[in-house]
Amino acid sequence: DGGITQSPKYLFRKEGQNVTLSCEQNLNHDAMYWYRQDPGQGLRLIYYSQIVNDFQKGDIAEGYSVSREKKESFPLTVTSAQKNPTAFYLCASNSGGNTEAFFGQGTRLTVV
């Protein structure tokens, strides 16, 4: 089936550790996005990529890093520099900025 797959669904991290969230799509979409969702905050953009080997910072990029080596994959690394990493992370993709975005099922990250 075509779609976006995020893994893992739940992730626990100790303070000071880096963790990487996976996002894979088989929709042949050029653009991919990472959003963070906190209660009452809606979705906030972390990073996005409109083409392979290129990406841009979103509104809350500090403490995060990404790569886009393949069209299908856009992994997000939450580094130890991110002070409040506990959140729900959503990956999305589309054919361009104004088209319908498809979302993965999300990864819930908890710092323990």
Place this chain on the structure above:
Amino acid sequence: AQKVTQAQTEISVVEKEDVTLDCVYETRDTTYYLFWYKQPPSGELVFLIRRNSFDEQNEISGRYSWNFQKSTSSFNFTITASQVVDSAVYFCALSELDSGNTPLVFGKGTRLSVIA
């Protein structure tokens, strides 16, 4: 800067009632797109509608309808005869075109609870 405001944080209705979710946006572009998404408890966002700034016709899809008014910068969403399965968080979003293809900017969402 673009901005989306959903003033209603939470709404509770009794099943079969009609309910309207408000969305007000800000943009300097003349060409832009508006979206509504539904987020059920499972967490995945489900696309509901996309509307461009030049199309102000209201749209109806089953029990769902959307009222786009550029004069008030609003894109409201109405559910008629609500059902328990409509319980979810609903997000309004905006993407501008004049400034280049920009990522979706979301409102903070409205949590709708439909009580049987």
